[in-house]
Amino acid sequence: MIERKCLSCGTWNKEEDHCSKCGNPISPKEIIKVETKKKKLEEANKPKGKFELFTERMKNHKYFLIRVFYKIGYSIGMVFAALGGFFAWMVAMANG
Numbered sequence: 804m805i806e807r808k809c810l811s812c813g814t815w816n817k818e819e820d821h822c823s824k825c826g827n828p829i830s831p832k833e834i835i836k837v838e839t840k841k842k843k844l845e846e847a848n849k850p851k852g853k854f855e856l857f858t859e860r861m862k863n864h865k866y867f868l869i870r871v872f873y874k875i876g877y878s879i880g881m882v883f884a885a886l887g888g889f890f891a892w893m894v895a896m897a898n899g
């Protein structure tokens with residue numbers, strides 16, 4: 804018989820998924836489920852990073868020149884990403 808201690812209130816429970824006293828998840832399976840759910844929620848509510856805020860501001864900047872500058876920088880980034888993928892593919896083909 805496995806007994807699980809509730810991390811929230813300290814009650815010992817028998818083989819159950821949730822604490823009989825407070826309803827907190829106590830089985831590893833349930834805990835993982837709750838943790839991933841919490842992480843996803845945190846991810847969604849996370850404040851934007853400095854770089855993201857910077858690019859966001861550039862994208863919607865009142866000066867046309869800044870917006871053009873952002874678009875050029877963005878395009879160059881995309882080209883480099885595409886080139887990187889292409890070279891990775893070339894190397895993979897050469898070795899195969």
Ligand SMILES: [Zn+2]
Binds near residue numbers: 823
């Ligand atoms: Zn409990």
